[in-house]
Amino acid sequence: MLRLIKQLQAKGVLGLNARNGAYILPHNPRRLYPLVDDKLRTKQLAITAGVAVPELYGVAETPYQAREILQMLENHSDFVIKPAQGSGGDGILVIVGRTKKGFRSANGTIVTKGEIAFHINNTLSGIFSLGGQPDVALVEYRVKFDTIFEEITYNGVPDIRIIVFYGVPVMAMVRLPTRVSSGKANLHQGAIGVGVDMATGTTLEAVYKNDIIEEHPDTGNPVMGVVIPHWKKLLTIAANSFELTGLPYQGIDIVLDRDLGPLVLELNARPGLGIQIANRTGLGNSLKKVEQHMVELNGLAERVAFAQEHFSI
């Protein structure tokens, strides 16, 4: 067992205690958490900073506004409704089109206007926020994800998670929804995590429920060797997220839209550790390297170049 610990330490693998005790608690000021825990505030921050996000159609803060939103939605045939403080991808309603009776959701069922209003009201009551505190509902643009992931995605939107430390992208993975994860891109819900080479944006092996795999379990297509388009732009957006929120240690989730390019979905002050398994290496060594060179790195381009040079696998 001691040997195992030594080996993991040599690889710089972070455990939860180390992530919390050595990075999150000392580096991330608690007062900044609301900026990332509330998706509405994150979105507003991003918009003012000129970072591309899925367009916000409307916000419902009261049941009355829910009705106004329904009126407004007459102009859109597809959209997404999500709780601002939702966790684990819960409470996200994806509408892909219209029918005579109402709307069609992503999993094929017909949703009436009344059901959408009920969903919004549930969101407002805090049913999807873990603490149960009242929430607001966001209605936004439905991402049409880039065809590059079409072959290796099952019923959902794949996204790219990048861990950023003091503005330096440290590690990245692509999260692919599976049948088990029911379209959600969270690893603990059964999505696949695929490691990414930081220099080129090429996908590596994948991790599915803590096991290494080479093919998508539902589509059977290889997940390795896919080159993510706009990779440098993605890294730049990630690096810029530090300026956005001021949180030194955070994870950023980006989607690739086939028309609009990279869009920032959300930020996370306590990103999970599964990314280490996906990349088959620990975060610790990279984080230490950033701490050593932090003072020399000025500006976005330098930080991105540093990441591409040092964190290539």
Next chain:
Amino acid sequence: MSKKHLYILTIFLTLTGAGIFAAKLFVLGLPITPQKKSDLWEIEAHITFKGKGGPVKVSQILAQNQGRFSIVDQAFISPGYGLSTVLEKPNKHIVFSKRKVSGEQNLYYRLTVLDKGLKKTKKKRDVPIIDPVDWQGARLVAAQAILDAAVANSADSQTLVSSVIKLLDSKEYSSHVSVLYGKNGTLESKAEVVAGILSLAKLPARSVHGIDLRHSNYQPSFSHWLEIYDNEMWQPYSLTTGQSTELENHFPWWRGPMPFVQINGGKKLVTKLSVSWGEESAILSVRKASDTLEKALLNISFLSLPLDVQQVYRVMVVAPLGAILLVFLRNVIGIGTFGTFMPVLMAMSFRETELLWGILLFTIIISISLVVRIYFESLKLMVVPRLSALLIVVIMVMAGLSILGHKLDMGGGLSVALFPMVILTMTVERISILWDERGPAQAIKHGIGSLAVASICYVAMTQDQVEHLLFVFPELLLILLAFTLLLGRYTGYRLMELVRFRALAK
């Protein structure tokens, strides 16, 4: 805040705790292990009432030396009250009086009883004079009928007693019994009835009220039994079996139909008893403490508090040990549990239910409530009403189990009432959320984890040695605090993470 600061703090806490511990150990000579061979009991009667603004007189019956039991020490805590004793054969009363009393009042009577063991001393006794009961009419007829029936199937005074008790319990004589008891058929009134019936047969009998000393450290109520003058001795008889055995560890307090405490000028009278099995040397050293250092040291202990408060702390001081175990199991081993302190609170209620019963009842309550919760999910209820509805369901399940347990005569079922219902409700809620979000496997894994942690905490918290150490030396809590603070900065791997990340070690 640097780690150095934390280390200095923990060293300071540890040294302070260890210092006081050592001083109490070596200066006061407090015992480090529970004293098994002790025959001392501390008994305390705590009387509370509300004054009405006028004069108050509270008359309470005092304990007296009783054969094998002798009273080593007794004390009254009754601020502002005048005390006087009154002899009212065969009992002695103490009367607390005060001219103007209003608001909530507390009177304490504490005595230390020494059990000298079973020495049959055949001292010459007064020939007992028992006043004949002044029963008339229906009561006298009923009593006489039972006595006649009992005499018919008994051979001597011993069998007479047991057959009277048997007849009182039989269905055949239930109408007689209700005439004799009046409205409330308590064991206390049964004692008077049996004594009365036997006195009709000219058999000297009296009711006795006292305390069963077999279970230490609990809050008992008075036990009632009977004494028959037979063979030139007062022999105790049980009121339930009619046998003269099994009353050896009963400390007799007073005799006859008098109530334990009477009050004039007050209302809402409540008597609370507590009994604690003495740790002889600990108690004796409390009495010995004379110089200032010793007195100061003793102030850092629970031994000078009223007994009922002491008993609360006996349970409370072991909770920190459960908490530190919880920290260890969660942050160092990596066992997932529901809620932060749920396992410790469960462990504390397991003290009452016993471990296996506790786990069984816990599982049943959670399972039934979870089924209802999953049904609630389909009703799409808002959060607060949903939690309240769930709380109601949990309480109904608990009540159902208690009633069922009682009907089936299983003691364990009743103790379910001691489960923390709000914690159970939150646990059900968390399980169902986890069930939804991460699947049943994860939820069940966490559930088993919680039960495992609760069981480990229970085992640790119920060790006599642990309870003794923390109760007699509460300064050890400082050391526990220091350890917990250190664990708070533990940034190494959790044991479970080694399994999770094992593929990375190559």
